Amino acid sequence: MNNIYINGSGNVSPQATTDNRHFLENPLSFEVRRLKCIDPDYKRFIPAEQIRRMGRIIRMGIAASKLCLEDAGFGAAAVSAGEFVPDAIITGTGLGCVEETEKFLTSMIRNKEEFLTPTAFIQSTHNTVAGQIALMLKCHGYNFTYVHRGVSFESALTDAMTQMQLGEISNALVGGSDELTANSFAITSRLGLWKQNPVNTFNLLNDHQRGSVAGEGSAFFFLEDHQTACSQAILNGVTMFLNPSSPQEISSRVRDFLAVHQLNPGDIDLVLMGLNGDPRTDILYHDLVESDFPLTSLGYFKNLSGEYHTASAFATWLAAMMLKTQTVPEVIQINKPPARLEKVLIYNHFQGKNHAFILLSRP
Amino acid sequence: MDELINKLKKEVIEQLNLEEISPDDIDPDSSLFGEGLGLDSIDALELIVLLEKNYGIKIEDPKDGKKIFHSIRTMAEYITEHKK
Known part of the structure; x- marks a missing residue:
């Protein structure tokens, strides 16, 4: 069985992780109950006419995937121009596009199921991130999204590895994305998932309250069946x-x-x-x-x-x-x-x- | 009419999430689709919903859409004529 290499990665997270040349040089601590991603300048990755329709998780996913391809040695201009096309795009998400789903459902409730607008609905499905990346890269290859709770990303990785081992594909763009909204944080707080009081994140393991600190993020990886100068x-x-x-x-x-x-x-x-x-x-x-x-x-x-x-x-x-x-x-x-x-x-x-x-x- | 045009501009910007465009940037006579604001077919659906939701106007014949949604001014004129 041939090795599978991670030849590039892109990460949008609550830390400064969008430039792999500076690997966690200045980690950030917060006194919070929830962590929010640091938004990169999304206009660098998404044309202005398209960005207005995209919810945050979609922006995060596209930014992370393009950062990943750039990190793998494909120039930013080539990536933006859709000159590089991966064999497959496979993603995992636990809750999908929560923000757009909330918009769509709120609109349904407020307007008594009338006056439903298309944009929020189109953007609310779980596979929107993988779909939008494919559209931007002009990728007509295998496109799949796994929604398997806490192993969604691992399921995506497993799919990519299996197909590469079978020789179906020679590379794949694989990622995991989840976003947190005020609503989803409030609901999951009631389920007891998060700490009742803010905690210093650097002191996370010494805090004895029940629950954790909520987070979010999007990380993508370019997997290939051969080693390159960019292999991580x-x-x-x-x-x-x-x-x-x-x-x-x-x-x-x-x-x-x-x-x-x-x-x-x-x-x-x-x-x-x-x-x-x-x-x-x-x-x-x-x-x-x-x-x-x-x-x-x-x-x-x-x-x-x-x-x-x-x-x-x-x-x-x-x-x-x-x-x-x-x-x-x-x-x-x-x-x-x-x-x-x-x-x-x-x-x-x-x-x-x-x-x-x-x-x-x-x- | 000017008051309605200004209101419509704000509503269109909000409904279509036209980031970085202010009401002053929109010429009420310039085309909304193609060369003008560059809107597309999904935006057209959003505008149909906007007319129905905010003004109670339902467009029965889709062929009328091209004329109604030509510009902010044509939208305002149609609303003035058909508002219930």
């Missing part, structure tokens, strides 16, 4: 599972996953965990460290991204950039970082239900 990491594998019955099952799952790649837990240089500050579910990470990675270097990332369904896309960007630059930013370190970074394992779960491992290695 090898994407070795992805696995997902639902509702594990016990910590022992998670331990068993990680060992089985690593065994497929002829690895043991001791071979992993750094485990990047989705710890989100919620003591109710962070225990699952601690249990796995205790059972399988007691001596391994550990990191986390939701102090930077916040919690959302496709936060693992942010983690994948972080892991790929760490492997490329051979640096482990201090802000993500839980214990002593490794002297050399060859293999990174991402372990993330969403609310203790949707679990996934992603394995990356140095090219």
Whole structure:
């Protein structure tokens, strides 16, 4: 089986992540209950006549995908002119285009299901981000969006890897996007997902309130079946599972996953965990460290991204950039970082239900 | 008529989310589609809904749309003639 390489990445997040030449040089801390993305100048990526119809998640997705292609070595002018066309565009999203869906539903309620306008409806479907990217790149290839709660991004990655391994495609633009609106934050607050009081994000793991800090973001990756000068990491594998019955099952799952790649837990240089500050579910990470990675270097990332369904896309960007630059930013370190970074394992779960491992290695 | 034209300009900007365009930028006699504001078929649907929602005017024959939505002034004239 040939290697699959991450040859470019683009990330719109609550941090300054839109320029991979400056990898988390000045991480930002916030005293908040929710994190909002730093909006790049979207007009650089989207023509003015099109941008007015696009909701925020669509803008974020297009910006991240174009940044990704630029990072992969395709010039900004060529990308904007649609001169580069990927074989496939595959995305994942937990909740899709929430802002436009709210607009459409609010209009239905206010106007008693009359006077429905087309724009919000067109933009409200989950596959709008992938669709709009395809339109901009003039890509008529495979286009698919996975909406699988906390493993939506991992599902997109799995699809791309499977098709590349089967030789159906030789490259793919793969991403994960989710947005948070005031309404969706209020509703999910009532479900107890978020902390009641603002927390300093750099102190996320020491805060004992229930819940996490809400987040959002869009990260895209250009996967190819060969190495280039832009290669950041090898994407070795992805696995997902639902509702594990016990910590022992998670331990068993990680060992089985690593065994497929002829690895043991001791071979992993750094485990990047989705710890989100919620003591109710962070225990699952601690249990796995205790059972399988007691001596391994550990990191986390939701102090930077916040919690959302496709936060693992942010983690994948972080892991790929760490492997490329051979640096482990201090802000993500839980214990002593490794002297050399060859293999990174991402372990993330969403609310203790949707679990996934992603394995990356140095090219 | 001028008052209605100014009101329409604001409503069109809001309905179509015409970022960076102010009412003063819109010439009431210039074409809304093509060379003028550069609106397209989706915008036309939005304008039909705007007329119905804000002025209670339903366009029965789609062929009339081309004439009605030629410019802000033609829209204002149609509203004045047909407002219930």
